[in-house]
Amino acid sequence: MEYKISDRLKNVQGSAIREIFDLLKKGDIISFAGGMPSTPTLPSKQIDEILQSLVSKHGVIECLQYESTQGKAALMEQLKKFLLEYKGINAETQEMIVLSGGQQGIEFMCKTFVNKGDVVLVENPTYLSTLQIIETYEGKAVGVDSNNEGLDLADLEKKITEHKAKFLYVVPTFCNPTGGTYSPENRQKIVEITAKHGVMILEDDPYSEIRFEGAAVPSVKCFDKTGNVVYLASFSKIIAPSLRIAVAVANPAVIGRFIIAKQSTDVCCASISQLVAAEFIKNGLSEHLKNIIPIYKEKRDKMIECIEKYFPKSFVYQVPQGGMFVWGYFNDNRDLLAIFKEVVDLGVAFLPGVHFYPAGGNKNTMRLNFSNATLEQIEKGIGILGGHLLQY
Ligand SMILES: Cc1ncc(COP(=O)(O)O)c(C=O)c1O
The missing domain is CATH 3.40.640.10 (Type I PLP-dependent aspartate aminotransferase-like (Major domain))
Structure with missing residues (x-):
């Protein structure tokens, strides 16, 4: 069967992030690639409690x-x-x-x-x-x-x-x-x-x-x-x-x-x-936010500490005051897209910045997510990534 995809969709590429997620599922990889909240901080107990009485409290019509x-x-x-x-x-x-x-x-x-x-x-x-x-x-x-x-x-x-x-x-x-x-x-x-x-x-x-x-x-x-x-x-x-x-x-x-x-x-x-x-x-x-903000701050701080410790000095970045990402570029013109697969083989993932530019290019940029990995994974993963980057 030859599928005649619409003009609108035929040239649209799959999201780089979703493809990277599929890649990451395959192995034991420390990921700084996605933008996911930290799984242990998700309010599982509170949501569980809400769900247990949801239908009896609100009724079938409201719920279903x-x-x-x-x-x-x-x-x-x-x-x-x-x-x-x-x-x-x-x-x-x-x-x-x-x-x-x-x-x-x-x-x-x-x-x-x-x-x-x-x-x-x-x-x-x-x-x-x-x-x-x-x-x-x-x-x-x-x-x-x-x-x-x-x-x-x-x-x-x-x-x-x-x-x-x-x-x-x-x-x-x-x-x-x-x-x-x-x-x-x-x-x-x-x-x-x-x-x-x-x-x-x-x-x-x-x-x-x-x-x-x-x-x-x-x-x-x-x-x-x-x-x-x-x-x-x-x-x-x-x-x-x-x-x-x-x-x-x-x-x-x-x-x-x-x-x-x-x-x-x-x-x-x-x-x-x-x-x-x-x-x-x-x-x-409001209680949940009070709990998660210090956890994310600690992760941000750990990532900055590890970047300073392990990355080449040519990495230029700003410390974010919030959110989930550290963004930066290498002022020595590295191609981070080219090393992405090598780094995944070493058990670490990041996102090459090229994907975020409407006109592409900017291959020396990278995005690092700090919300999802543990403190230990940040130390280990940034160490591996930095060690690999230092070889170039
Ligand atoms: C800037 C921005 N907009 C939108 C989204 C999509 O989020 P949602 O889960 O609300 O669809 C994201 C998720 O990473 C995001 O970073």
């Missing part, structure tokens, strides 16, 4: 029937409180939709707004799945330069006009992959520049609660005066990724479109997941 596409009332109520307390966002029901992970928000943004050939601006480098989604909708991702403050504003304005960009996608707090955070001034300017040109922003914010030090920064959405910012918060990193629960906050006109987009994708989020998330946000989230 189809649900409204926009989301369950019980979860919406908790989400409003969460958004206000943790993100400084005051959202009305008609401005929200519950999504199957933040990833679905990125997909719906493209499904709703991107026509073939449209340009989406992204930070250079950016979250690699967003590049795959843009490609799936036959759009083109164009990178905007960044600096210590956030996006390079001159480059942003130049590229908006040059490409008549459809929207700008940003991960402004503890970015995946760079770990960087935009300053409040930079956020305000980004909102002003995009609003001036009638360009929307998709703000993706799955990491901001995982802050180890420094003052919290208001979300980009907090500066939105014209309704051009679509905001995404996810519970994958701060409760559990398997719940597949996230929320989008946007102008009701955009939410209305996302509801239509969701009807044809998966009808609604799983009721059981929504109720578990609602109960956990209400009774367990």
Whole structure:
């Protein structure tokens, strides 16, 4: 059988990360590749307790029937409180939709707004799945330069006009992959520049609660005066990724479109997941965050200590104030893509940075995840990786 794949999908490559996950399942590998929360920190006992009484407490219809596409009332109520307390966002029901992970928000943004050939601006480098989604909708991702403050504003304005960009996608707090955070001034300017040109922003914010030090920064959405910012918060990193629960906050006109987009994708989020998330946000989230942040900080500190101890001095990086990643580059022009398989054979995985750039290249960059490995694995794995890098 010759399968005639659609024009839209035939050139889309599988996600580098998912393929690497498959590779990692095969052996006993210390992985700094994924972006997974640490398994022992997942709130298994609390979720177990919630699940044991879920159906008897909420009833069969609430738990096991189809649900409204926009989301369950019980979860919406908790989400409003969460958004206000943790993100400084005051959202009305008609401005929200519950999504199957933040990833679905990125997909719906493209499904709703991107026509073939449209340009989406992204930070250079950016979250690699967003590049795959843009490609799936036959759009083109164009990178905007960044600096210590956030996006390079001159480059942003130049590229908006040059490409008549459809929207700008940003991960402004503890970015995946760079770990960087935009300053409040930079956020305000980004909102002003995009609003001036009638360009929307998709703000993706799955990491901001995982802050180890420094003052919290208001979300980009907090500066939105014209309704051009679509905001995404996810519970994958701060409760559990398997719940597949996230929320989008946007102008009701955009939410209305996302509801239509969701009807044809998966009808609604799983009721059981929504109720578990609602109960956990209400009774367990703040305590859980107090427990996990010091654990992730210790891992971040260990990774930095080991990089200093084992890596060649040509590795240039910044210590992230939160999130799950250390990002850096070698100033002696190494090709990290070329050594990736060799390092996996030694029992260690990282992510070559090339995957995060819309135009490829930048083979001297790498992303290291510190949330998933144990302290012992970080010591051992960074030691092996550093030892291998020192041979070149
Ligand atoms: C920046 C960013 N956006 C979205 C996602 C997807 O997360 P979710 O599990 O909420 O779909 C991730 C996951 O790693 C991410 O890093």
